[in-house]
Amino acid sequence: MGIFLALNLLVANVLFPPSSPKTISLPYNVFIANLKAGDVTSITSTGNAIQGTFRHPTAASAKSSNKALHFTTQMPTFAGGQLETLLEQHNVTINAQVQSTPALLELLYSFGPTLLFLLIFIWFIRRTASSANGGLFSLGRSQARLYDPERPSATFTDVAGIEEAKAELEEIVDFLRQPAKYERLGGEVPKGVLLVGLPGTGKTLLARAVAGEAGVPFFSISASEFIEMVVGVGASRVRDLFAKAKAAAPAIIFVDELDAIGRSRSVGPSFGGHDEREQTLNQILTEMDGFDSRQGVIVLAATNRADVLDSALLRPGRFDRRVMVLPPDRVGRAAILKIHTRGVPLGDDVDLNNLASQTPGLVGAELRNLVNEAALLAARKGRPAVTMADFTESLEKVLLGAARQIVLSADDRERTAYHESGHALLGLLVPEADPVRRVSIVPRGRALGVTVQSPVDDRQNYPESYLRARIVGALGGRAAEKLIYDVVTTGAESDLQQVTSIARQMVVRWGMSPKIGPLNLSEDPSDQSSMMMSQHSYSEATAQVIDAEVRRIVEECFEKALMLLDENREKLVALTGALLKEESLNEEQILQVTGLAAKPKALPPPIRGIDGRVAAGEPEPAVPSAGAG
Ligand code: ADP
Numbered sequence: 001m002g003i004f005l006a007l008n009l010l011v012a013n014v015l016f017p018p019s020s021p022k023t024i025s026l027p028y029n030v031f032i033a034n035l036k037a038g039d040v041t042s043i044t045s046t047g048n049a050i051q052g053t054f055r056h057p058t059a060a061s062a063k064s065s066n067k068a069l070h071f072t073t074q075m076p077t078f079a080g081g082q083l084e085t086l087l088e089q090h091n092v093t094i095n096a097q098v099q100s101t102p103a104l105l106e107l108l109y110s111f112g113p114t115l116l117f118l119l120i121f122i123w124f125i126r127r128t129a130s131s132a133n134g135g136l137f138s139l140g141r142s143q144a145r146l147y148d149p150e151r152p153s154a155t156f157t158d159v160a161g162i163e164e165a166k167a168e169l170e171e172i173v174d175f176l177r178q179p180a181k182y183e184r185l186g187g188e189v190p191k192g193v194l195l196v197g198l199p200g201t202g203k204t205l206l207a208r209a210v211a212g213e214a215g216v217p218f219f220s221i222s223a224s225e226f227i228e229m230v231v232g233v234g235a236s237r238v239r240d241l242f243a244k245a246k247a248a249a250p251a252i253i254f255v256d257e258l259d260a261i262g263r264s265r266s267v268g269p270s271f272g273g274h275d276e277r278e279q280t281l282n283q284i285l286t287e288m289d290g291f292d293s294r295q296g297v298i299v300l301a302a303t304n305r306a307d308v309l310d311s312a313l314l315r316p317g318r319f320d321r322r323v324m325v326l327p328p329d330r331v332g333r334a335a336i337l338k339i340h341t342r343g344v345p346l347g348d349d350v351d352l353n354n355l356a357s358q359t360p361g362l363v364g365a366e367l368r369n370l371v372n373e374a375a376l377l378a379a380r381k382g383r384p385a386v387t388m389a390d391f392t393e394s395l396e397k398v399l400l401g402a403a404r405q406i407v408l409s410a411d412d413r414e415r416t417a418y419h420e421s422g423h424a425l426l427g428l429l430v431p432e433a434d435p436v437r438r439v440s441i442v443p444r445g446r447a448l449g450v451t452v453q454s455p456v457d458d459r460q461n462y463p464e465s466y467l468r469a470r471i472v473g474a475l476g477g478r479a480a481e482k483l484i485y486d487v488v489t490t491g492a493e494s495d496l497q498q499v500t501s502i503a504r505q506m507v508v509r510w511g512m513s514p515k516i517g518p519l520n521l522s523e524d525p526s527d528q529s530s531m532m533m534s535q536h537s538y539s540e541a542t543a544q545v546i547d548a549e550v551r552r553i554v555e556e557c558f559e560k561a562l563m564l565l566d567e568n569r570e571k572l573v574a575l576t577g578a579l580l581k582e583e584s585l586n587e588e589q590i591l592q593v594t595g596l597a598a599k600p601k602a603l604p605p606p607i608r609g610i611d612g613r614v615a616a617g618e619p620e621p622a623v624p625s626a627g628a629g
């Protein structure tokens with residue numbers, strides 16, 4: 001499971017380097033989900049292309065840190081009339097509805113230059129007019145309407161799974177409700193609270209809920225907005241924002257993506273563009289130093305990386321309080337699912353607790369997305385209620401992204417089917433392996449196929465037999481290809497990375513190699529990437545033994561994978577045939593096709609995918625998470 005998330009993050013980073021222009025392109029269904037959540041403020045549409053603006057910077061997927069205020073999406077031609085109703089329901093401003101017919105295009109071509117000239121002219125006149133009354137300053141102030149406060153209706157009942165964070169913010173709510181009490185007692189109330197957590201864990205929601213609970217106005221800005229601004233504007237906006245908030249006190253100021261401007265000034269190259277960042281940051285610091293929290297303004301800021309923040313931000317009197325917003329555990333996930341299914345009709349077979357245990361690693365935004373997807377799917381199939389199967393099917397999409405419209409050659413498709421069948425069959429055949437929930441050859445994201453297995457949830461301890469079963473399963477794709485075609489392809493790259501990573505940790509971290517013995521030779525167990533680097537605390541000779549031991553484990557597992565598949569070749573062929581026909585098979589279908597028995601249901605069934613064939617190699621440091629040992 002961690003694999004997929006890591007994969008998504010990587011793809012997101014590759015496709016959208018953090019400094020890319022702040023417009024993201026969304027799959028249509030994600031746009032609809034955002035629309036339904038009330039996150040879209042306006043759209044402009046041209047033919048089937050839609051450009052729009054979010055209420056807050058938003059990412060295309062929950063795990064992507066690339067948030068943007070603007071987005072584009074493409075409306076499928078079959079998506080008809082409902083959009084307008086939806087837009088109206090959610091008070092979205094519709095700016096234009098231009099049908100880009102060829103005739104119109106022609107018109108544009110002929111009058112375009114004139115039009116452009118006119119626009120420039122108008123812009124010039126307006127600019128001159130505005131600089132007449134204050135120039136740059138008025139530029140800053142004129143944007144201030146962006147920071148008109150909201151009165152969020154969210155409360156703590158809309159937030160789940162992050163109970164500790166909620167508890168820590170209770171105090172702030174109490175203070176905002178009755179600042180006088182604190183004034184009398186002279187108690188120390190934090191001015192700035194840093195909410196630290198992965199994207200989608202609910203930091204923004206939490207900040208809004210604090211304002212909602214306390215019934216105070218909520219001013220929000222996203223620090224990433226400042227990066228592309230003209231020098232001076234950022235600082236002037238910050239000044240304006242604080243002035244407005246003080247006038248409205250008690251109030252909350254929320255700064256999203258603080259790391260966008262708050263990065264440590266000592267790290268990273270300093271390009272010209274950093275000037276604005278630094279000025280904005282300095283202005284925030286000045287403002288924070290310049291008021292007393294007893295004035296009733298509290299600054300909440302969100303970041304997913306506290307470690308990169310400038311130490312000046314963390315000094316006493318600034319963001320000196322830190323609240324960790326951690327990904328929810330199983331109970332938390334069930335509670336979050338409950339919140340987001342409040343208005344959704346659920347089928348009798350839907351068990352949210354079971355669904356929660358199938359989704360370790362998913363954060364709030366992803367769970368919300370899962371519910372949306374499942375509801376869309378049920379609607380598309382004309383069902384009156386959302387079934388468990390809708391959830392299971394949508395999970396794949398949430399984890400890997402929307403299905404890709406690529407046409408594989410018949411050969412590639414068959415090869416992918418064998419590959420995934422290899423993974424799935426070994427998951428069924430090896431007793432210690434996690435039950436196989438689903439296998440599919442629908443290309444998604446970078447993966448050409450996927451096999452979904454579900455390990456024990458919140459597991460802290462991994463027996464060697466389990467780790468070996470995972471290696472065997474992960475090698476199943478390649479083993480199947482070898483067995484059937486006697487050639488191997490690049491498709492198994494990510495599988496092999498996963499395999500190597502587990503085997504290596506068995507040797508250096510968990511003392512599972514007799515030759516190395518019960519030593520932990522990994523540098524820092526919490527930093528799995530450091531193991532990939534070449535800083536050793538052991539000798540060259542030991543390094544060679546480690547390599548040999550890793551190799552031995554992987555080779556033994558590959559032999560086992562080959563042997564098991566060879567012995568069950570007819571099952572492999574049957575599964576591949578069914579997969580080629582159906583594209584996706586659920587647990588029941590897989591068992592039926594292979595004639596194998598289900599694994600005992602003693603354990604709760606969370607989900608993990610062995611990533612299928614990957615179109616192009618992307619490293620995936622997938623490791624059983626959490627501290628074993
Ligand atoms: P972040 O600010 O941490 O990136 P958001 O607060 O923007 O995350 O989360 C996006 C949406 O996901 C929220 O508006 C909410 O609908 C849902 N969500 C996220 N976390 C939670 C949670 N802990 N409980 C309930 N819903 C959540």
Ligand code: ZN
Nearest residue numbers: 477611612613
């Ligand atoms: Zn694979």
